[in-house]
Amino acid sequence: MPAEATHVSGKRSPKSYEGFDAVFVGGGVIGLAGAWRAAQGGARVCVLERAEPPAGATKVAAGMLAPVGELTFGERELLEMTLASGALWDDFAAAVEAAAGMAIGYERRGALHVALDRDEAGELRRRHDLQRELGLGAEWLTPRRCRELEPGLAPTFAGGVLAPSEGSVDPRLLARALAAALREAGGELRTGTEVVDGLWDGERLVGVRTAPAGPDRATSAEPPRVEVRADAVVLCNGAWSGQTPWLPEEARPPVRPVKGEVIELRPREGAPPPAGRIIATERVYLVPRPDGRLIVGATQEERGFDTVVTAGGVHELLREAYRTLPDVAEMELAGTIAGLRPGTPDNLPIIGRGAVDGLVLATGHFRNGVLLTPLTAEAIAATLAGGEAPASAAVADPMRASLVAQRATKDDDPNPFPFVAQRATKGKGSLEVTR
Numbered sequence: 001m002p003a004e005a006t007h008v009s010g011k012r013s014p015k016s017y018e019g020f021d022a023v024f025v026g027g028g029v030i031g032l033a034g035a036w037r038a039a040q041g042g043a044r045v046c047v048l049e050r051a052e053p054p055a056g057a058t059k060v061a062a063g064m065l066a067p068v069g070e071l072t073f074g075e076r077e078l079l080e081m082t083l084a085s086g087a088l089w090d091d092f093a094a095a096v097e098a099a100a101g102m103a104i105g106y107e108r109r110g111a112l113h114v115a116l117d118r119d120e121a122g123e124l125r126r127r128h129d130l131q132r133e134l135g136l137g138a139e140w141l142t143p144r145r146c147r148e149l150e151p152g153l154a155p156t157f158a159g160g161v162l163a164p165s166e167g168s169v170d171p172r173l174l175a176r177a178l179a180a181a182l183r184e185a186g187g188e189l190r191t192g193t194e195v196v197d198g199l200w201d202g203e204r205l206v207g208v209r210t211a212p213a214g215p216d217r218a219t220s221a222e223p224p225r226v227e228v229r230a231d232a233v234v235l236c237n238g239a240w241s242g243q244t245p246w247l248p249e250e251a252r253p254p255v256r257p258v259k260g261e262v263i264e265l266r267p268r269e270g271a272p273p274p275a276g277r278i279i280a281t282e283r284v285y286l287v288p289r290p291d292g293r294l295i296v297g298a299t300q301e302e303r304g305f306d307t308v309v310t311a312g313g314v315h316e317l318l319r320e321a322y323r324t325l326p327d328v329a330e331m332e333l334a335g336t337i338a339g340l341r342p343g344t345p346d347n348l349p350i351i352g353r354g355a356v357d358g359l360v361l362a363t364g365h366f367r368n369g370v371l372l373t374p375l376t377a378e379a380i381a382a383t384l385a386g387g388e389a390p391a392s393a394a395v396a397d398p399m400r401a402s403l404v405a406q407r408a409t410k411d412d413d414p415n416p417f418p419f420v421a422q423r424a425t426k427g428k429g430s431l432e433v434t435r
């Protein structure tokens, strides 16, 4: 075992620390899936995670796989990525489940987007026009037709759009399954291990230095440090990837945390679930899980690294859920949680070789990280193998003009991405409610 209090798992000997092909900083869905795919291709990989998967945004996400409903004006490039990744999900889910020997709650029940009043109907119509223009599978339905599909909907509302191919997955089960699949493929996962520094050979990044995370670190005066060497360091630690002082400034991805709160409702004994598919409005979405739970999300706020669940956030979510599906009032309030989406200046992820040799970036997945997991994993595996990443991931190039320009202008600005703080939100009210 290493000197630090880490938990090492996988088929490789715990002593064989040196000489990985790639070390992954962060074991959220992106790091675990990328490492798994790379290991399947024969790479020797190690994932370093300071907590225990599921953690980070992965633990909080609702797990909607909804490129059509998430369509936002002006985000055409993101749509192409989300559609491409959405198309990979059937095979990806089957492969993860087979490798891990466990279910991940993957379903394609479709999504129904409803407009609760005339203003919302106007907005939904505009979005639906765009969906049709782009040839996306979405159908406008009258309130009566909506209620035939979902009898639990509120008695009055203005109309809806059905997107039949949208789906969902349970991100917590997905993370556990990916961890198992990674081990099965011969990869290592070290939990309770925080990356605190880089290892350099001149200008080239050749690995990372770790320290124990959590209580072990707090009780240790001089926490032991362990070096993990690798040909490539994949930075995939989500909202924290912009906080990497051990990288030169030009190599740090411009990622910021965007807070989101969700609540979990459970049906009473014997009561039917209040909805059969994903139900979404301008202000809230409700995602059914196969076991009957309902995930209600999500607020969206720019509050730095704050993950406190607020009374106001829970109130907004419950109020909007009740306006949409009144039967939620009878459900058990099973839990509340807040997490941090990794936001970027242009709302696109950042995937590919970084600004220093040895660095690969896979971060900034913002509202769509679960949906984008299969495509990102393929892109990471291809990049590490020296091959071509899928064409649909090209827009996520770390060297794209919008990111480079951003870095060049930010200098000492304490909020380096001010325009995004406004742009990234949708929805209404003092507290934005969205994915």
Ligand SMILES: Cc1cc2nc3c(=O)[nH]c(=O)nc-3n(C[C@H](O)[C@H](O)[C@H](O)COP(=O)(O)OP(=O)(O)OC[C@H]3O[C@@H](n4cnc5c(N)ncnc54)[C@H](O)[C@@H]3O)c2cc1C
Pocket (backbone or CB within 6 Å): 025, 026, 027, 028, 029, 030, 031, 048, 049, 050, 051, 054, 055, 056, 057, 058, 059, 060, 061, 062, 063, 064, 065, 193, 194, 195, 196, 236, 237, 238, 239, 240, 259, 260, 261, 262, 297, 298, 299, 338, 339, 340, 341, 342, 362, 363, 364, 365, 366, 367, 368, 369, 370, 371, 372, 435
């Ligand atoms: C409220 C909410 C709802 C969402 N809903 C959806 C949804 O419906 N559909 C969808 O597609 N996406 C959704 N998302 C977005 C999605 O959760 C993220 O885009 C995705 O989880 C990003 O994955 P990741 O692996 O990059 O980051 P994370 O899941 O945040 O994982 C990063 C990991 O890195 C670890 N870490 C950080 N620093 C270090 C370090 N120095 N050393 C070691 N480990 C470190 C953290 O502990 C964490 O486990 C939602 C997010 C939120 C917050």
